[in-house]
Amino acid sequence: MNTRVAGLRPGGRSARVQAAVHRAVRDLTDEGGRAGLTVPLIAARAGVTPSTIYRRWGDLADLLADVAVEHLRPETDPADTGGIATDLRAWAEQYHEEITSEVGLRMLRDVLSATPGVTPLTCQCASFNASQIQVMVDRGVARGEAVPEVDAVMDGVVAPIVYRALFAATPPTRDDVLRFVDRVMAGAAKATA
Numbered sequence: 228m229n230t231r232v233a234g235l236r237p238g239g240r241s242a243r244v245q246a247a248v249h250r251a252v253r254d255l256t257d258e259g260g261r262a263g264l265t266v267p268l269i270a271a272r273a274g275v276t277p278s279t280i281y282r283r284w285g286d287l288a289d290l291l292a293d294v295a296v297e298h299l300r301p302e303t304d305p306a307d308t309g310g311i312a313t314d315l316r317a318w319a320e321q322y323h324e325e326i327t328s329e330v331g332l333r334m335l336r337d338v339l340s341a342t343p344g345v346t347p348l349t350c351q352c353a354s355f356n357a358s359q360i361q362v363m364v365d366r367g368v369a370r371g372e373a374v375p376e377v378d379a380v381m382d383g384v385v386a387p388i389v390y391r392a393l394f395a396a397t398p399p400t401r402d403d404v405l406r407f408v409d410r411v412m413a414g415a416a417k418a419t420a
Contacts, residue, residue: 247273248280252294261333266290292341295334296351304362311367311374311415315408318359319384320401326388327398335393356385373415383411 251272255264266287270277284290305318325331338352360380367374375383384407391399399407 244273244275244279244283248275248283248290249294249297252290264291288337288340291337292339295337298334301355301359305359307366310370311363311372312408312412314363314366315360315375315380315384315412316405318363319388319404319408322356322385323388323399323401323404327392332392335389339393353381353385357381360385373412375411375415379411379414384408 248269251269252264255269255272264287266280267277269287269290270280273280280290284293305314308314308317326335357377360377364374364377364380384404387407388399388404391397391403
């Protein structure tokens with residue numbers, strides 16, 4: 228998932244390098260925390276040269292952001308609970324738990340610390356969320372339910388969770404999250420085929 232180098236083929240040496248470097252970052256972080264992480268240390272663990280990391284990621288902040296984005300990528304579709312409102316509630320609660328955890332906050336900060344304009348990592352995170360929401364909206368449309376627009380969920384649920392997690396004195400609560408979903412659902416419109 229290298230966003231800096233266009234045209235990389237999936238698999239091959241590039242994928243192996245990325246996997247080794249990502250694994251080295253995760254392992255070194257698990258073993259000794261983040262304070263001692265350096266590009267030469269990561270390179271030695273991954274079996275690559277530091278210049279490989281600098282050439283591919285630019286600097287440590289961009290590498291950490293890339294690892295964070297990979298961690299934030301959803302592995303499965305959101306749960307199908309039988310209705311758009313309950314799907315969104317379940318998804319938003321899980322998203323809230325993940326993002327407001329110590330690991331989730333660190334990942335968000337890593338993504339935001341990437342070099343502006345060099346890697347569109349924040350756009351990838353938004354795309355992951357929008358894709359998950361689209362799956363739930365599509366299910367709701369197929370069931371003939373009133374569904375919110377994907378952007379309405381992004382603006383009304385995802386944005387306040389992230390903003391409050393990063394910038395508020397206290398993170399949003401579960402009740403806040405459910406209230407966000409209920410507000411978005413109040414504006415949902417019946418889908419027309």
